[in-house]
Amino acid sequence: MxxxxxxxxxxxxxxxxxxxxxxxxxxxxxxxxxxxxxxxxxxxxxxxxxxxxxxxxxxxxxxxxxxxxxxxxxxxxxxxxxxxxxxxxxxxxxxxxxxxxxxxxxxxxxxxLPLRNVVLSQMSLFTTKVFLHPKLMQPDPIQAYVDGYFNLVIDLIDNIIRIPLIPKQFKEGQSLQSATLPPSLRFKGLNEADEQSIKQFILEEAPKRGRRIQYHAFLSVLNHSKEPSDYQQSLRFALSSIDLSFSTAICVLSTSPDDFEIISSLLNILTNDHRIDFFIRALSVSCLSDIQKDNTSNCMELIALSNIFISQSYNWTSTIKPDGGISSIVKTVCNMIIENKISDIAVYILKIALVIAAYSDKTGSDVICMLLEITIRPFAIAFSMQKQLDELKSKVVSKDPSFLSIRATIEKYIVDFLSDDISIRLMPHNIYFGIRDIHDFIEEKLDDFIKIVIYLNSKEKEEHPTMKMFKFSYDMCVKYNMI
Known part of the structure; x- marks a missing residue:
């Protein structure tokens, strides 16, 4: 019973x-x-x-x-x-x-994946009625709506028409090229002038504010299980949501020194909300399948992780020079890490990522690639040395005889770093100025922000960072007899 x-x-x-x-x-x-x-x-x-x-x-x-x-x-x-x-x-x-x-x-x-396809495609940002046949046929109007992707959706029962209202390359503030509609499509209005007014709103006025409309709709979805709250609290809930897409998108877009304070504000919010460890773990686990690849530029989680590390280490990164090639940069950065010249939060983030990579692969290749991608890739990009880094990574992983020395050096740095008993106390402080700054940052980069959030929610459930983190933790617990 x-x-x-x-x-x-x-x-x-x-x-x-x-x-x-x-x-x-x-x-x-x-x-x-x-x-x-x-x-x-x-x-x-x-x-x-x-x-x-x-x-x-x-x-x-x-x-x-x-x-x-x-x-x-x-x-x-x-x-x-x-x-x-x-x-x-x-x-x-x-x-x-x-x-x-x-x-x-x-x-x-x-x-x-709260903003997955089935949610966004059925979301109704606003509705209108349309005709698909000439007036002479006296057709009945059809209910249409603008969905979460900002497509005009017309459901014909046996067929669904989706017309994108925001061009893929559109940036807020640019002149907007109106969507092309079927010649027979008309909007229902009180008279012809009203029809034209509705058409102008749907095709021209609404798309200009489309990203902002999407943003607030996404906030509402991420807050659906929370008590009604003000805007700042809603944004805070979204940043700490287990879907991770808002926080990840912010880190991906924070690419310049002017943006690094935004990442610091985000980390402070996540620390206040007891989500910082979960966030870094999920990003680290999610990028394990990409770190050994030649091209990692499509891995948003890895880009976010690298930007987080660099943002918390910027005061010493300006001392790194390209002289001596990529191997010299690797040794210089590793020395600075071992000599505790990076911030506590950067140490904390790097240690979580490297421990996870070390668990995932006993050969040591994952942890080496994780170190190179998080700490060295930003310098390789800045100094146009990406090909050199890709070659170094490939040769080190394959244990090419001519690269065994640099592999041994990197391994020693990693062992020394991970064996150090590092005591770090994260001290959160007032978050509300940070939330305001994050809001301004999102507003400034709204088009790219929405695109990244949609992309991150387009994954299969099993590929989502939260799900991958649960699966990885379970697999490691079984593999190493922790349960």
Whole structure:
């Protein structure tokens, strides 16, 4: 008998344990992939109960998991998931990863992609009525709306027309080239002049403010589960949201010394809201699949991570010169790190990223590439030495004989850095001036900001940094017998 899932506290976990045991028994008795809605209805319902209890149980632990300052945080429910999968894995030989993802998604309090396609394409920023046939046919008007992508959407039941109202290359303040409409499309108005007025608003006036309309709509989505609040509090909630897209976009766009104070303000907000460790962990894990690639310019999370590090180290970066080539820059930067010439927050960020990379790859190549990408790539870009860095990275990873010496030097720096017992206390301070500055920064770069936020939300759920961080933590806990 399964008790009411609303019962709080330990009783939910006891129900979870009992239901998992019953599910394992049913799998062994009448084999089927019940978690994927195959087999007897009783088994399917029990599996749904496991999912429900798992989600309810996770509410007890989720904040402490996000706030954990370890590079590999251990979720208390990881061990239950591991044991349950071991009991039923033989029935899911071809779907173990899918099964694990099913469980891990239930540990996350909400969908990590709140601005995903299904949300933005159905979002209605404003509506209008249109005709698609000549007046002589006396057609009925059709309801149309502008969606979250700022497309004019006309639903014809068997077909959906989407007309982009903001050109891809449009920047706020530029003259706007109106969208091209089907010749037969008319807007419903009281008279012909009213129709023209509505058309002008939809095609010319609204798109000029389109990015700002999208921005406030996105804020509303990210605040949907919060109590009504003022604008500053809404922006703060969005910056600390588990979807990470607002904070990541700000870091990606903060590319010049004039912008670095914005990153400092953001880090202060995340520290106040106990999200700083979660943010850096998620960025670090998310870029692991890209750090060994020749071209990392499309990895937004890696760009964000590198900009964060440089922004907190700028007072010494101006001393780095291109003389001596890329190997000389590597040695100079590593010496400065080892000699504690970088700020505490930069040390903190770098250590989290390097520890995660060290866990992911026992050969040491990931951690070397992580160091090079975060700390050296910005100088390679500034000095037009990207090809030299790409060659160095490739040769070091492949253990080319002519690069073994520089690899050994980098490895020694990393070992010395990670073995240092570094005690850092992050001291948050008043956040509200920072929120105002972040608002101004977003307003200044609104077009690129919205594009990046949309891009970050276009990932598959399994590829989202939050989901990848949960999966990585679980995998490392299993791999290194932490659970």
């Amino acid at each position: 399964i008790s009411n899932p609303e019962i709080p506290g330990g009783s939910i976990e006891r129900d979870l344990d009992r239901t998992m045991s019953e599910v394992a028994r049913i799998h062994a008795t009448v084999p089927a992939q019940y978690y994927f809605n195959e087999g007897k209805q009783d088994g399917i319902l029990l599996c749904r109960a496991v999912i429900t209890f798992l989600k309810l149980s996770s509410k007890t632990y989720i904040e402490s998991f996000f706030q954990n300052d370890k590079a590999i945080p251990i979720h208390p429910l990881f061990s239950k998931i591991k044991n349950h999968i071991q009991q039923i894995s033989r029935f899911y030989q071809n779907k173990i990863d899918e099964l694990l993802n099913l469980f891990l998604t239930k540990l996350i309090p909400s969908n990590p």
